[in-house]
Amino acid sequence: MSIRHEQKEQRRALILQTALDLFIRKGYGETKVADIAKAADMSMGLLFHYFGSKEKLYEELIRIGCERLKIDFDVMNESSLAIFTAVAEEIFSMISTNPSAAKMFVLMENAQHLDSLSEDLKEMLTEADKLIKKSIPLIEKGQLLGEFKQGNAEALAVAFWCSIQGIAQYIALHPETPCPDTMWVISILENRKAD
Amino acid sequence: MSIRHEQKEQRRALILQTALDLFIRKGYGETKVADIAKAADMSMGLLFHYFGSKEKLYEELIRIGCERLKIDFDVMNESSLAIFTAVAEEIFSMISTNPSAAKMFVLMENAQHLDSLSEDLKEMLTEADKLIKKSIPLIEKGQLLGEFKQGNAEALAVAFWCSIQGIAQYIALHPETPCPDTMWVISILENRKAD
DNA sequence: ATTCTCATTGAAATATTATTCAATAAAATT
DNA sequence: AATTTTATTGAATAATATTTCAATGAGAAT
Numbered sequence: 001m002s003i004r005h006e007q008k009e010q011r012r013a014l015i016l017q018t019a020l021d022l023f024i025r026k027g028y029g030e031t032k033v034a035d036i037a038k039a040a041d042m043s044m045g046l047l048f049h050y051f052g053s054k055e056k057l058y059e060e061l062i063r064i065g066c067e068r069l070k071i072d073f074d075v076m077n078e079s080s081l082a083i084f085t086a087v088a089e090e091i092f093s094m095i096s097t098n099p100s101a102a103k104m105f106v107l108m109e110n111a112q113h114l115d116s117l118s119e120d121l122k123e124m125l126t127e128a129d130k131l132i133k134k135s136i137p138l139i140e141k142g143q144l145l146g147e148f149k150q151g152n153a154e155a156l157a158v159a160f161w162c163s164i165q166g167i168a169q170y171i172a173l174h175p176e177t178p179c180p181d182t183m184w185v186i187s188i189l190e191n192r193k194a195d
Numbered sequence: 196m197s198i199r200h201e202q203k204e205q206r207r208a209l210i211l212q213t214a215l216d217l218f219i220r221k222g223y224g225e226t227k228v229a230d231i232a233k234a235a236d237m238s239m240g241l242l243f244h245y246f247g248s249k250e251k252l253y254e255e256l257i258r259i260g261c262e263r264l265k266i267d268f269d270v271m272n273e274s275s276l277a278i279f280t281a282v283a284e285e286i287f288s289m290i291s292t293n294p295s296a297a298k299m300f301v302l303m304e305n306a307q308h309l310d311s312l313s314e315d316l317k318e319m320l321t322e323a324d325k326l327i328k329k330s331i332p333l334i335e336k337g338q339l340l341g342e343f344k345q346g347n348a349e350a351l352a353v354a355f356w357c358s359i360q361g362i363a364q365y366i367a368l369h370p371e372t373p374c375p376d377t378m379w380v381i382s383i384l385e386n387r388k389a390d
Numbered sequence: 391a392t393t394c395t396c397a398t399t400g401a402a403a404t405a406t407t408a409t410t411c412a413a414t415a416a417a418a419t420t
Numbered sequence: 421a422a423t424t425t426t427a428t429t430g431a432a433t434a435a436t437a438t439t440t441c442a443a444t445g446a447g448a449a450t
Contacts, residue, residue, distance in 0.1 A: 029224025159295035159375035166361020192387040
């Protein structure tokens with residue numbers, strides 16, 4: 001009861017990894033179970049042995065993603081700038097260190113716009129969308145303090161988070177690419193004077 | 196030979212628009228012809244009457260996108276900063292004015308990672324990926340002149356273009372959102388000192 | 391008014407995909 | 421070594437999706 005158990009875990013991991021890669025490359029619908037099986041070099045039957053269905057496999061990935069990608073900046077008594085810097089730093093470090101973290105990032109984003117998902121899964125996912133909303137008051141605070149650029153706070157939040165999202169997506173699909181510097185994205189928010 | 200011709204064009208346009216919206220929301224594979232037909236309030240048969248197949252419909256959209264979204268910054272004798280500003284300005288103006296332009300942006304991005312496409316279509320699409328590559332020398336020039344931040348030029352290019360991509364994607368999916376200011380994205384590139 | 395053309399539909403035919411299952415092989419347990 | 425369990429496969433089946441088509445109706449042409 002050792003070799004088996006170990007191989008079982010490896011199989012599961014292999015399937016999850018393979019599926020994640022295909023899902024973010026081609027999308028859920030265009031990724032056929034046959035594709036995953038082929039890429040993971042096993043029969044389709046085995047895939048169904050491990051995960052009951054294509055959808056369950058997908059949901060398992062989302063569940064894992066939700067656990068790993070908990071981004072929060074609720075507390076902290078620091079300046080807005082410091083908070084956003086810390087969060088961005090953490091995200092960039094994740095995606096540049098661990099290729100599958102970047103992929104997870106993309107998966108979660110894509111999953112949001114998928115109808116056929118169980119309700120509890122959908123709830124978990126809306127978290128991400130709330131990131132923008134939750135940033136707004138913090139940004140407004142930063143604007144008052146003069147740390148941040150003036151302008152519509154929601155638009156600033158969109159610019160900041162979508163930039164991160166866009167970059168994460170690129171890194172996920174092109175892992176060999178040099179990762180941008182966190183501070184470059186912070187520049188979007190920062191109120192700075194010309195050189 | 197007037198009412199008919201006009202309605203024909205309207206139908207085509209309606210189908211294209213509906214499909215574009217669904218394709219970028221759910222992805223090509225998850226968008227069923229039945230979905231498009233239903234959203235456009237017509238029978239599936241009619242859809243096939245206008246466009247021979249789901250794939251042809253998709254390709255038609257890409258073709259349209261390629262025409263409309265010709266982004267170039269080859270010539271111009273201006274500073275790198277001025278060039279990037281002009282390009283970004285143009286893109287932001289497009290996506291904030293015309294909702295379907297933003298959607299096209301997303302479609303083109305997604306299409307790149309789609310295997311099942313005719314070769315000539317794929318070629319058209321690789322253009323976009325070349326944007327980053329083509330930016331590198333311009334960025335290096337800007338760095339030499341002190342206009343741009345120091346650091347890996349490719350990474351800077353990725354940060355800039357992916358931010359735009361990410362923002363365009365968000366605007367496409369949430370058209371009511373206030374559009375970020377072009378200069379915020381330019382801040383990513385710009386070499387500025389703290390306030 | 392009659393004929394012609396073509397837009398439109400719904401249902402039937404195909405094609406593709408997901409899923410199940412009986413059979414086999416290989417590891418664990420006795 | 422015999423038995424039990426379970427990982428694995430490939431082929432069969434079920435479920436979905438795409439595509440075709442014959443029939444209908446509504447403008448255009450005569």
